[in-house]
Amino acid sequence: MDVKKIYMDADALLEGHFKLSSGNHSEFYLQSAKVLEDPKTAKLLAEALAVQIRESGLKVDTVCAPALGGLIAGFALATALDVRFIFAERVEGIMTIRRGFEVNKDEKVLMCEDIITTGGSAMEAARAVEALGGEIVGAAALANRGFCKRENSDITRKENCKLPQDIPFFALADFTFEMYTPNACPLCKDGSEAIKPGSRGN
Numbered sequence: 001m002d003v004k005k006i007y008m009d010a011d012a013l014l015e016g017h018f019k020l021s022s023g024n025h026s027e028f029y030l031q032s033a034k035v036l037e038d039p040k041t042a043k044l045l046a047e048a049l050a051v052q053i054r055e056s057g058l059k060v061d062t063v064c065a066p067a068l069g070g071l072i073a074g075f076a077l078a079t080a081l082d083v084r085f086i087f088a089e090r091v092e093g094i095m096t097i098r099r100g101f102e103v104n105k106d107e108k109v110l111m112c113e114d115i116i117t118t119g120g121s122a123m124e125a126a127r128a129v130e131a132l133g134g135e136i137v138g139a140a141a142l143a144n145r146g147f148c149k150r151e152n153s154d155i156t157r158k159e160n161c162k163l164p165q166d167i168p169f170f171a172l173a174d175f176t177f178e179m180y181t182p183n184a185c186p187l188c189k190d191g192s193e194a195i196k197p198g199s200r201g202n
Helices: 003-009 032-036 039-056 071-081 120-131
Strands: 013-019 025-030 062-066 084-091 094-097 108-116 135-144 169-174
Touching (some): 003 013, 003 032, 003 039, 003 135, 003 169, 032 039, 032 071, 039 071, 039 135, 039 169, 062 071, 062 120, 071 084, 071 108, 084 120, 108 120
Parallel strands (some): 062 084, 062 108, 108 135, 135 169
Antiparallel strands (some): 013 025
16 A cells, blocks of 8 residues: 555645644645545555554554544544544643543553654543553554654654554554754745644644
8 A cells, every 4th residue: 555645646745844743844744634534545544554453463442542633543443443432632731531431441442643753642642541541552543754663664763752662553654754943944944934734733
């Protein structure tokens, strides 16, 4: 499966000058919402991800996604795995499990995002699951930005990866783009202004 081509065909691999959720800048941006607006494509990607998870032998009871970006990918993956789906959302800046969702003690929960950069949002949501007694057994995403090492990839884990090393991380492809701090961004130095197209922007 050529995941990069799927993103490009959906006009979801953007090129320009972008401010990422981390605050860093990049000349590329993955807009997974454009890929996932087609239910057939969402189903195709989720089923491919589910194959990896099943082949690993990982036991999963529930998929949990942080809102908003992970909702469609998480629901599609839960459907492909035929397990329950829940989500976490920010309440006054803190990831929280609400809306009547319950987590049983030792329930095996897989965290899912559309894209994993450092895994920070996924682990914020994971802490909310663990506070209710759930066990985080793995993480999954359609795309990996290359800071965390996914299963079956040669990419080296970076220091700023926040996913635990003792759980598996599944993704369909690695997208490794240069990122810059605002003070060291060559795009800013050339006079262009960063835009923020993600779920925390517009």
